[in-house]
Amino acid sequence: MNHLLLIHTGGTIAMSQSGSGHVMPSEVNPIDATLPKATDIANITTKHFSNIPSPHMTPEKMLELAQFINQQLTQDTYDGVVITHGTDTLEETAYFLQITLGAPVPIVLTGAMRSSNEVGSDGEFNLITALRVAQSDVARGKGVLVVFNGEIHSAFNVTKTHTSSVDTFKSVHFGNVGMVTKDHVLIYSQPTTKQPKMISTITKRVAVLKVVAGMDPDLIEAVLALGYDGLVLEVLGQGNVPPSIVPALELLVERMPVVIVSRCFNGIVQDVYGYVGGGQQLKEMGIIFSNGLNSQKARLRLLVELESGSSQAVMEHSFSFQQ
């Protein structure tokens, strides 16, 4: 029988609703009560890494988690790892692990939208399906996966799309990579993955700003004044900005890497337009075009590139579109 490592980090899956109706972390993780129902799936070793709501997650804690997983995988033999996590930043931790961890076994993240004692609580189903995916041969070599509501997603594409629905995780651009049915774990497409970059510290800071019509340049100027090391800009459409921020961007890109992602939910940025502030001008300035990542993931990618001391050319390659 397979041996799985189950790591709890917190989130709603580890919470209960109190008498007042507010949802709070529980001292004893209620999801562990599900484990007797999983004994036919694998032998499971449980580790409690943290018990935090995921808005309390940071890149530093993500790095600690990556190091913890590496340590556990060298100390014992596991066939897969399941991580329970709050849903608010789950996609960020999943993507961080994807780009920094070269684990030889499936790494699967899951969570819940309804806490343990709420009607229709989804933690039990999500945990059981995540364990089934992690022990499955078809999950090997597929990168870090997110299993939620019977769907399997790649860390690259998945994002939280609904504030309260249990059907919240969706893969923009390419759709989910697989599904879990009563009897099967199916993965029908090969997720995009790139060589992970091992880092040992988080010392850099990357700002994220969203571009809006008629945007004032002062926030772009503040990025430099506040001592950030890089900027991710959520730009318009296929990769365009208003003329009002072009001079500030020109100055900024001389001093730090600037990466653009689109504020559209789907699609990639390209140098299509030749007007002032259009993609052609941004490309000529040396701005890096991302490959369809959302801004929260592009921020982590840029952070990892900065920590790795990557050149502009290496960064461009890391952000390039690859199928």
Ligand SMILES: NC(=O)C[C@H](N)C(=O)O
């Ligand atoms: N459903 C959840 O897990 C949301 C919660 N606020 C968290 O991310 O910790």
